[in-house]
Amino acid sequence: MNTSSPSFAQSVWLVTEREVGSKLRSKAFLISTGILFAIALVAVIWGGFAAQSDSRTKVAVTSETASVLSGMDSAVELTEATSADEAEELVRSGDVDAAIVPGGPAPFDYTVVADDSAPTGLVGMLSVTPPVELLNPDETNEALRYLVALGFGLVFFTAALNFGATIAQSVVEEKQTRVVELLISAIPTRALLAGKVVGNTILAMGQILGLAAIAVIGLTVTGQTEVLAGLGAPLVWFAVFFLFGFVLLASLFAAAAAMVSRQEDIGSTTTPLMMLVMAPYFLVIFFNDNPVVMTILSYVPFSAPVGMPVRIFLGEAQWWEPLASLVVLLATCVAAIVIGAKIYENSILRMGARVKLGDALKA
Numbered sequence: 001m002n003t004s005s006p007s008f009a010q011s012v013w014l015v016t017e018r019e020v021g022s023k024l025r026s027k028a029f030l031i032s033t034g035i036l037f038a039i040a041l042v043a044v045i046w047g048g049f050a051a052q053s054d055s056r057t058k059v060a061v062t063s064e065t066a067s068v069l070s071g072m073d074s075a076v077e078l079t080e081a082t083s084a085d086e087a088e089e090l091v092r093s094g095d096v097d098a099a100i101v102p103g104g105p106a107p108f109d110y111t112v113v114a115d116d117s118a119p120t121g122l123v124g125m126l127s128v129t130p131p132v133e134l135l136n137p138d139e140t141n142e143a144l145r146y147l148v149a150l151g152f153g154l155v156f157f158t159a160a161l162n163f164g165a166t167i168a169q170s171v172v173e174e175k176q177t178r179v180v181e182l183l184i185s186a187i188p189t190r191a192l193l194a195g196k197v198v199g200n201t202i203l204a205m206g207q208i209l210g211l212a213a214i215a216v217i218g219l220t221v222t223g224q225t226e227v228l229a230g231l232g233a234p235l236v237w238f239a240v241f242f243l244f245g246f247v248l249l250a251s252l253f254a255a256a257a258a259m260v261s262r263q264e265d266i267g268s269t270t271t272p273l274m275m276l277v278m279a280p281y282f283l284v285i286f287f288n289d290n291p292v293v294m295t296i297l298s299y300v301p302f303s304a305p306v307g308m309p310v311r312i313f314l315g316e317a318q319w320w321e322p323l324a325s326l327v328v329l330l331a332t333c334v335a336a337i338v339i340g341a342k343i344y345e346n347s348i349l350r351m352g353a354r355v356k357l358g359d360a361l362k363a
Contacts (some may be wrong), residue, residue: 006186008188011187011191013195015187015195016199018195018199019200019203020203036158036211037211044215044219044222049222057097057121060086061087062100064110066078069125076122087099091113094115100112145289149285152306156277159208163203164249164253164274165253171258172265176262176263181349193340193345204242208238212239215235233312234309238309241304244330245301248302249273251337255360256272258344259357261353277302280306281306284297294311298311301328308325339361343361346362
């Protein structure tokens with residue numbers, strides 16, 4: 001009979017299997033994941049069809065006024081009427097937004113007819129404006145820029161907080177029920193921490209890959225090939241940055257939870273970590289059109305998983321910048337694992353009052 005203890009790697013794998021298995025057997029986790037995927041699919045498809053919907057202004061014209069809107073087919077949808085009276089009737093019935101009929105005060109030889117308010121969009125198109133030349137034109141649609149930043153930010157923010165909270169609750173539950181004492185008697189403390197981090201990282205990456213697949217399918221179905229082509233490299237980089245960014249946060253969440261002995265006290269140690277996740281998320285969303293702020297955020301470890309992929313999508317990052325940012329993230333990740341393991345190891349068996357950070361860092 002072999003009574004030897006499992007190796008460190010075997011211990012990590014045992015805890016990993018336990019973490020993944022318990023989640024996959026949880027109906028709440030499966031249902032929430034299914035809802036998340038369904039919402040993502042609906043959002044992508046709805047956004048695609050909304051982008052393809054005809055937003056042109058419907059305008060009725062006669063044979064005499066059709067030339068007024070010549071060359072504006074991308075902005076207006078023309079309906080030709082046989083007379084001015086018929087064009088006005090189309091406006092009254094709501095079939096068109098406005099009509100352009102012959103006759104008007106000098107210097108115009110036509111009149112714009114609308115129902116209850118002036119069609120500002122159409123009037124703006126008919127206005128005489130000077131030519132404008134942009135030295136540095138923005139090739140990215142502002143709405144698309146915001147949606148991409150929001151999408152990357154929301155996915156990272158949600159996954160980090162949800163799985164971070166799960167890890168914290170698991171650590172405190174094992175500590176409160178003293179199950180951790182049995183676990184540590186069989187496997188090394190650091191193996192227990194590593195297994196928790198690896199297991200939840202696998203689950204989080206599974207969700208990320210699932211969301212990426214849904215985005216690809218949704219964009220393909222709605223015919224948004226240009227957006228899909230532009231999202232290819234950013235999605236890959238987002239997955240890479242998310243992997244290491246999540247490991248960093250998971251290690252810190254587990255360490256923070258080990259410092260308390262009751263579920264009610266989790267917030268006292270994990271709130272600073274939540275702020276570290278929330279602040280960069282909101283900064284990326286609010287300053288997605290500010291190159292200086294986005295450049296800084298793409299090198300800050302807690303915001304790089306969102307900031308750098310967004311800059312890659314916008315074409316604002318040089319080829320070497322993702323690599324440099326990844327090196328910074330990896331260095332921070334290693335430091336977080338070392339510090340987190342020390343705190344976890346020195347706090348996990350201490351019961352009662354919250355362990356002070358200084359005491360947790362002492363050997």
